[in-house]
């Protein structure tokens with residue numbers, strides 16, 4: 001028997017299968033999906049590989065085929081449907097097979113189980129009482145303490161005995177030797193969600209009419225074996241989660257399991273709690289802060305059917321459930337659903353691909369669907385379900401747009417408009433809560449000279465340095481830092497300073513303007529530590545502060561019923577980010593942050609401050625008009641030929657040598673131009689031309705059909721592999737970036 005093996009080295013030149021012989025002693029051990037050690041190359045160095053097929057047909061003369069050295073039984077194997085999925089990912093998102101395999105097995109190593117030790121009384125209570133009399137006489141205080149406790153409770157956890165009763169190991173050993181007690185060990189799975197009394201309150205909510213219709217549409221389709229992708233477009237606070245819960249309940253009742261994707265930042269205790277209230281310990285989570293052991297145990301628990309719902313970021317898609325019945329992608333428009341490393345896959349098409357194979361439904365939910373999804377829903381590829389109203393008694397907030405240019409003309413130099421100032425005072429008086437949103441970190445933005453226009457930049461990256469209030473200028477790409485400057489290095493002028501306010505500056509300003517208000521700040525700096533994000537949200541939910549200032553992080557996650565005012569301090573900041581999605585991202589941020597206001601019984605108000613109130617992203621967000629936004633945006637994309645109208649393959653070519661870079665990128669452009677009448681743009685310098693002394697250029701290839709682009713990718717990839725002109729150059733592919 002022979003095994004086709006993908007080796008665990010991600011290099012284009014090695015991106016194919018290698019055939020090995022399965023020796024007799026490994027016949028029963030090596031399976032499709034196994035990880036094995038194999039001698040590789042001329043030196044027969046031992047390396048790891050994945051067995052992706054087993055055949056009895058040799059592709060080479062048998063005496064040329066080497067033996068597998070051993071099978072790595074402590075590594076997680078790959079199920080055969082996952083191998084097929086990896087092939088599909090490799091083809092559709094441009095990666096090596098090794099990278100694709102790594103993607104579909106998010107847990108690599110098996111981790112030994114956790115153990116819980118307990119102490120059991122081995123004698124009868126009566127005997128124990130008599131024994132204890134003798135220990136008392138001998139003044140063995142520790143023994144007496146332990147036996148007394150065991151007379152009350154014949155089985156005690158070791159943790160309690162150690163920490164509460166203060167009993168040492170030697171005491172336990174002595175009693176065990178005397179056959180009075182026994183130490184037992186029980187293996188158990190790590191559970192990232194700690195049991196909590198709150199889980200026991202089953203807070204089932206009666207669905208309103210809109211929600212019920214939404215849930216019924218999906219459930220009826222499933223009953224009648226129609227498996228669709230649904231786009232659940234519901235305004236903020238319309239109760240989309242309740243619809244998911246209702247459909248998931250049906251899935252669980254059928255003995256099947258559900259995967260729920262939530263952007264990691266929104267995966268808070270409060271969110272998980274809603275699932276726990278409904279399904280108890282059948283629910284588990286995955287997140288990037290969990291240990292290897294915790295992740296591995298969730299893998300096992302799902303494989304064994306111990307849990308029925310997994311909630312997590314995009315990698316949760318690869319949870320090995322025995323009988324998957326539903327995939328939900330909440331906040332489907334979120335950028336975090338696209339991987340930022342190769343393969344740059346997007347969770348949405350992967351979920352839909354998995355669902356098609358398994359014949360199950362997918363629910364995509366959002367208040368601000370991505371333009372792609374809404375377009376596909378309009379074309380009839382997805383089934384559109386709309387929730388127009390907020391659930392319960394909540395109503396949509398009132399939104400004001402404040403033109404900051406006029407504020408300046410009227411002599412208001414503050415970062416807060418007059419209206420925002422008076423509403424802040426009003427809410428502080430009423431003891432209601434306020435959220436202020438700014439999409440920028442640090443104390444100030446870039447540093448520039450008002451005399452000559454010089455901007456302080458990183459010497460390694462073509463990007464402006466950011467001032468932090470520790471007196472340093474920092475590069476957010478490579479981490480370079482230097483002291484701040486007081487004199488312009490170009491012209492010697494002393495008028496060199498930062499412009500825009502960041503969250504820290506905003507916090508200090510509020511402290512000055514409203515000295516009695518309690519302020520919390522949430523940004524990259526205050527949430528660096530594990531649980532930092534959660535803690536701030538928890539404090540704000542408990543009304544320990546009046547005002548929460550933050551970056552886009554505050555937009556998601558918690559439901560704060562006492563927030564009745566949301567201020568968006570500089571709505572335009574994300575508008576000129578230099579990519580075609582900027583208007584979409586701005587609309588989504590504005591709508592989602594406005595949606596934080598008035599989620600309880602009290603009506604909310606929102607102030608959007610802007611220098612361009614006439615921009616359609618801002619106008620339609622102010623009117624909470626998704627359809628209006630979609631229509632303008634899709635018209636713009638049609639005009640300029642952007643996704644989802646046209647598909648795009650972005651090729652990034654990088655090298656430390658500008659000369660090699662120029663040559664290689666021109667070669668690729670020429671080759672691409674001759675393929676399948678595509679439109680080829682570039683090569684042009686990347687947004688940031690130089691990072692860590694590596695130069696990059698980008699080429700965009702546009703084609704109406706995605707499948708044509710995957711063929712073009714395969715053609716270019718084959719051209720690059722083994723081509724000496726590309727020896728010092730790396731080429732990366734990204735679809736619809």
Ligand code: ADP
Nearest residue numbers: 205206207208236237238239240241242391392
């Ligand atoms: P979305 O995900 O659409 O923003 P959520 O599912 O978080 O909305 O619901 C918003 C709030 O409305 C939550 O506090 C939720 O408990 C409440 N809610 C949802 N559905 C109902 C309902 N049918 N009746 C009363 N309250 C509801």
Ligand code: ZN
Nearest residue numbers: 449452488491
């Ligand atoms: Zn200057």
Ligand code: ZN
Nearest residue numbers: 458461475478
């Ligand atoms: Zn840098």
